[in-house]
Amino acid sequence: MAGGFGLNRFMRQRRSQEIQPFITAPAIELKRLTYDSKAFGPAVSPSGEYVAYTFHDGDQDSIKLKNIANGSTVQIMPPISEGYRNLAFERDGNFLYFTTLRAGIKNAVIARVPVFGGTPQYLIEEVWSGFALSPDGRQIAFFRGYGSVQDVRLLVANVDGSGERELIRSKPGELWFAIWGSGPSWSPDGQRIVILAGGRAAAGYYTYLLEVGANDGMAKEVPAMHWYQGTQVAWLPDGTGLVVVAQERVAAPYQLWLVAYPSGRLRRLTNDLLDYDKVSLSANGRLLVIQQETIVNHIWVVPDGDANRARQLTFGTSAREGTSGLNWTPDGHILFTSVRSGTLDIWIMNADGTDTRQLTAGTGGANWRPRATPDGRYIVFTSTRAGRQNIWRIDADGSNPTRLTSGDGEGTPYVSPDGRWLYYTNYAVSPSALERIAFEGGTAVRLSSQYDSSEPVVSPDGKLIAYEHYDDRRGWHTALLPAEGGEPVKVFGFHAFRAAVRWTADGQALLYTDAHRPDNIWRQPLADGPPQQFTDFKQEHIAYFDLSPDGKQLAVVRGDPYSDVVLITNFR
Template identity: 40%
Template sequence: AISGQAVVASARGQGETRTGRVGPAVPTSRLEFAVTEIRRHKAGVALTGVIVIVALVGGAYGFYLLLGRNEAKPAAAFQAMKITRLTNDGTARIAAISPDGKYVAYVLRTAGREALRVRQVATSSDLQVVPTAEVIFIGLTFSPDGDYLYYVMLQETGASVSLLESDATGTLYQVPVLGGGSRRLLTGVDSAVTFSPDGRRLTFVRADPDRGETALMLANADGSGEQRLAARAPPDVYLSKGRFGSGPAWSPDGKVISCGVGRFARQQVVAVSADDGSEKPLGSGSWQGVGRLSWLPDGSGIVMMAMDQKFSSQLWQLSYPVGEVRRITNDLNSYTGVSLNADASSLVTVQTDATTQHLWVVAPGDDSGSANKIVSRRGSGDGPSWTPDGRIVYVAIGDDRLNLWVANQDGTEQKQLTAFTNPANVRPSVSPDGRHIVFVSDRAGPRNIWRVDIDGSNPVRLTSGEIDTWPTCSPDGRWVVYASRASGKHSIWKVPIDGGDPVQLTTNNSDMTAPSVSLDGKLVAYTNRDARAGSPVRVVVVPFDGGDPFKTFNLPPTANFDVPVRWTPDGRSLAYVDTRDDVSNVCSQLLEGGVPKWITDFKSDQIFTFDWSRDGKQLALWRGTVTRNVVLISDLR
């Protein structure tokens, strides 16, 4: 007999194709083996919905160990594990399972609008319980008796997923599981709620931008009797909505509430006393991001979604009280959230398929059919940045690390420039003279701005802020302008490319994206959004030396806030990405106003980032699709 871990290694090495039945029975205690096998047969899952992928002697015993049972029961000779993909349109965002495992609630997002639906697992009956609207759902929780669904919703004009990273605050509602009128319970809710074991109380995270802190709150199940349990000041706050959709989880014995805490790229899980608010860390591990948490029914640990330091968003088990970490899933896909039923025999999560993105080169105004695909890579595309001689610097992943690469504009002579061993070396910008590349790196721990020679040698650290990102070189090559975030506040800075003291250009408490320097070097443009007022994406243009804004104007509601704006080659307009019905194109807007101009004419896929060539005759763009579906993993015991 061999271990489950060895079976995984053997199957990977041989590249076998299986139909779901394993040959000789082998003992294993790793759910990782089963889930990895599932991912290797994604196509079969999509066709049949349910696949029996593992039959093992002692399987139930192994799963009991992994899920933290203190007393493992004798296992049957063979154990089948069922995997069901509940959605297939690729637009799911979050999901939750009822305590009895009979229902799954989930949110679909299409064309900027979201709907809340409930599916009966046994019959696949599916109904919409909250109508489609321009809203963002940030948490789904079933009541302990399974009769009601509690959901938190952001309601802003032209709501986009960028609100998850903003100061926008949510409202808690209650709706019958099988549909009916929604009842508003609480405002100022910034995470999913979780219930006490007796179902009489609930807890959630509330952010207070005015005080600059987050609080762990308690309330009665009907929304009355609010009480502040504990509070944290920046930078290491209680995690709430955000990119990973974090939030608290109440332990089965009612004594502690687990919650993610930290800042961007440095997060962990703590256990907070439900009596006095005192807390202690669970383990010593640090994560890029911590998502939703779910306690195991015997209180021996937590199942959670988290992104590790290699940028892999997987499902993990964190033991209690020791904090020992064990991986549950281990594949090329990523996951958002996790929800367990009452006996931990089933869980649901949203799986994002490991798609391949492509780097394209196209002439502005040309038909999309003339675009050339030059580079393909797994995961999210990053860069690109043109060199003066017409090559393109971009980011690719290898050995779970992101490093800088370069290729000709026709895709030939692809070459790795850096081979750093730290996880992230991203967002490159080539200097105008072609001598240097500035980029973001966590080589020294925090994400700061670094510089290398054009061949990737001689790394030099230029900044040392809490989070420094999105560097861009000034046209004269003397300065690097970048965005910085400290204690939850955003600002634009510049630093000499040869090293020296940074100079602050702006102060802005609202969320903002990367700066872009005009071709004459006199202006800096960036986008921000005051989400609390429900404002659209706003372009702000400031003098290169700092000071009051020279110009501000709004972009259409379909503008993609997450993609930086770029000055057009004539210096009169700013180019941005506009996404409609999940199809992106590059548009431009004159500073003096007028109707936006379409620069590209793609009929499919999304644009994740882009850059102009030095002569202004071509665009390089990362394009692809993001597919997210709800996955039910059952019969884990």
């Protein structure tokens, strides 16, 4: 990952050791430890001698161990397609913990292995997040969902998986937790666990630090700032503060913050255009390693799914075009999301990439997941311009914004082929549900209730909905539901990456990118049978796609994350 660093300065207060904001100090020092752009999720050993990280190459992950002093690197775990995530050293440095996937288990498993490699020992199953080891190394804290993404609980168990107990659980519409790629952090004295939690105010949703008693589950907010979103939190080893990776506002990069504990006084450590993630500290608190990442995605048009005829439409070195939404209009234009203006907004261009125009601007919120109506008169989309997440509509030229829903969390709109119905996801209920209302307004009708359901995509004949389905028996899968609601009529064996599913023009099959191999698009016939590979790209991942109304062209968002490990010193 390339780029410069605009970095703040800090000093340590000798008497109290508490972080003192707004005081000039020697400049923070940064040193890149890897240079291949394939290094993710670093963990520094307690001694500060080694850094372990996931090496991602193609569709496989391995674990490498680097000697920080001399730069020598060895592979300690072999390449696997199931992945290695959330690496953490045991306090004595003898074992390395991580999460991975195993056959027959819906969600992740916490495992550990001797630090220089060996046979993994699998400890705890059905884990939905990263995890935290207690200071004495005897317990693990982690999140797990129970039948719904709206029912997520912070649990503590012994290292062998026994003695599992609940500390706190989410409350739909009131309290939720950052779990995907995130996790809890256990205080050095063992008395409290800090997590990134979500709340709601009049101005919209926010992320904050929540302190939970490790013994009694009593919770209270750490008095720090409210971020838009957060991904990581880690205690300083002396307990005087927390390092947080968070996004200050929508479309802003994920940056590094230092929060004094318990005062909550705050200072920003990084101030650049790069994204950071997966922070880890040495036992003496002097070394901090972190993932430094950029994702470059561009939009391509692919006639008839033929990768050899693919044409790139957008360009740039730091773009994420279309990642949050991409759609063909009935007249052959392409709607897409972009942050090129500094905020997440909706744009439109011709099918050859010319005449690019911004349709939403200056709304005070994010705008994403655009979808043109079948007659081409309107565009429906998800927006937080009024504070809460709702479905909005604009005319095809971007004028006349109108709010179509007014609840606490609706998204992913889809208009029926006849233009009569607006389908969407209600994320504010537990479990999350599919709903529909008449396009011209009316009372919302709940279509699903028993299982987590989201991301509706209506069939060409308007009779079926393909959607994202979760249940405790099968986990995440793509399923079919009658357009009038009820129970799923079919649950497929695949899980679409980022819920990207489209119907073929004849309604006889689904196109999707597989969550376990998002490098190509696959075709799944409704009449069973194995999936067939629809595109044949040799590199890069597919972040999102859409099929033109005549079924002859794909618009595809393709790209790769580029990530390296950075060492930060002199940051306190």
